[in-house]
Amino acid sequence: MKAGSNRCGTASTARSSWLSIFAVDPQPLEAVAARYPMRITPYYLGLIETIGDPIWRQCVPDPRELSEVGLLDPLGEENLSPVATVVHRYPDRVIFLVSGSCAGYCRFCTRKRKVGCAEMTISFRELREGIAYIADTPQIRDVIFSGGDPLLLPDAVLADLLARVRAIPHVEIIRLGTRIPVTLPERITDPLCRLLQRFQPLYLNTHFNHPRELTPEAAEACGKLADAGIVLGNQTVLLRGVNDHPPLMAELFRGLLMMRVRPYYLHQMDLTRGTAHFRTSVKTGLKIIDSLRGPVSGLASPHYVIDLPGGKGKVPLLPEYLQRAGDKLLIRSPDGELLEYPDPP
Numbered sequence: 102m103k104a105g106s107n108r109c110g111t112a113s114t115a116r117s118s119w120l121s122i123f124a125v126d127p128q129p130l131e132a133v134a135a136r137y138p139m140r141i142t143p144y145y146l147g148l149i150e151t152i153g154d155p156i157w158r159q160c161v162p163d164p165r166e167l168s169e170v171g172l173l174d175p176l177g178e179e180n181l182s183p184v185a186t187v188v189h190r191y192p193d194r195v196i197f198l199v200s201g202s203c204a205g206y207c208r209f210c211t212r213k214r215k216v217g218c219a220e221m222t223i224s225f226r227e228l229r230e231g232i233a234y235i236a237d238t239p240q241i242r243d244v245i246f247s248g249g250d251p252l253l254l255p256d257a258v259l260a261d262l263l264a265r266v267r268a269i270p271h272v273e274i275i276r277l278g279t280r281i282p283v284t285l286p287e288r289i290t291d292p293l294c295r296l297l298q299r300f301q302p303l304y305l306n307t308h309f310n311h312p313r314e315l316t317p318e319a320a321e322a323c324g325k326l327a328d329a330g331i332v333l334g335n336q337t338v339l340l341r342g343v344n345d346h347p348p349l350m351a352e353l354f355r356g357l358l359m360m361r362v363r364p365y366y367l368h369q370m371d372l373t374r375g376t377a378h379f380r381t382s383v384k385t386g387l388k389i390i391d392s393l394r395g396p397v398s399g400l401a402s403p404h405y406v407i408d409l410p411g412g413k414g415k416v417p418l419l420p421e422y423l424q425r426a427g428d429k430l431l432i433r434s435p436d437g438e439l440l441e442y443p444d445p446p
Contacts, residue, residue: 122146122149124191130161133164137162137206137208137344139206140203141160141161141205142284143239144284144285144286145160145283146160148313148316150313155313155343155344156313158342158343159207159209159343160206160207161208162208164380165375165377167375168374168375169378170377171372171373172372172373172374174214175211175373175374176371176410177411177413178190178278184227184231185223186230187235189231189234190412191414192240194244195235195238195243197266198221198248199231199246199259199262200251200254201215201218201221201249202217202250202253203217203249204250204253204288209376209379214373217249232265232266235272240271241271242271242272242274243273244272244274244276245276246263246277246278247278250278250279250281251279253281258394260296263296263299274304275303275304276305277297277306278306279302282323282326283309283319285310286316286319287322289322290325294326294328294331295329297329297334298331303332304331304334304420306334306336307323307333307335307336307362308336309337309362310337310353311353311372312349312356319360320359321436323360323361323362324360325337327361332361332363333361333414334363334365335357335363335403336362336366336368338368339367339385347389350392350393351397354393354397355401358401363400364403365404366403366405366415366436367389367403368408368415370404371409379411380428386418387418390402390418394420395434395436404417405419424439
């Protein structure tokens, strides 16, 4: 299927190859892909087993995306951007938007209003302005390369940007946010790993949402990065019909640890327009986190967070473990037993 053209241009996997794999009438999806572009790598397409399965739901347009429910800019990034390529929400860290495209367009993306669209075409002038802002703002210690996907940049461009940011004296940490190990693992080459190795300390957060994404190819890509000394974390988004089931999440998080990727965040779905059909209740997320305590190692238990609307920041959510009974403090164990714990006044 090939998406239509408008302000977002054309995005696709080839229509002929798409229809040769699945008996799909693309017509109902054309309007969706014209508004929110579609792109699926051949590798990720190959992970789909049936129409409507968890991989399909993450990457194939759905007419429900045309709903007007939700916010265009749920995290208030436009109001927190002193220059076009920088989002400065927290005092000591910024998001540096270095790419306007991704290897595959997630149907639940927070920035789906613009990723892959003409308004997210980033010029070298805008990149230089972003670097200048970071250099002129001494409280910034942590820079998160994002977009789009920074690892879609050519090696030479990525190396130049990393070198310029690393040369800023007050920048202590650089992070990369990327879904490349999930959707295009062949991009993780030995030359790319050697490039990244030059800019330590460097952290990379990727985005696995389902155990079926933990393929040998993805494991090899993550292994190359880990062998290069890159610290790997994962941010999973809680998605209705994809991963909103406790045993499945336990399988995902255990599998990530086996690939040397630390589960970092479990995100409640942002209030993004066109994604309401993916949203679960907070109760569902709390049930998943509660199910991990005890049966699953703490290393495999991410923080469950809501990124508050308007750029107010991330807030962690936890199941209720504490109760008060008069002067007594009662703590609920992983198996549900209430135990009295001595709590000094």
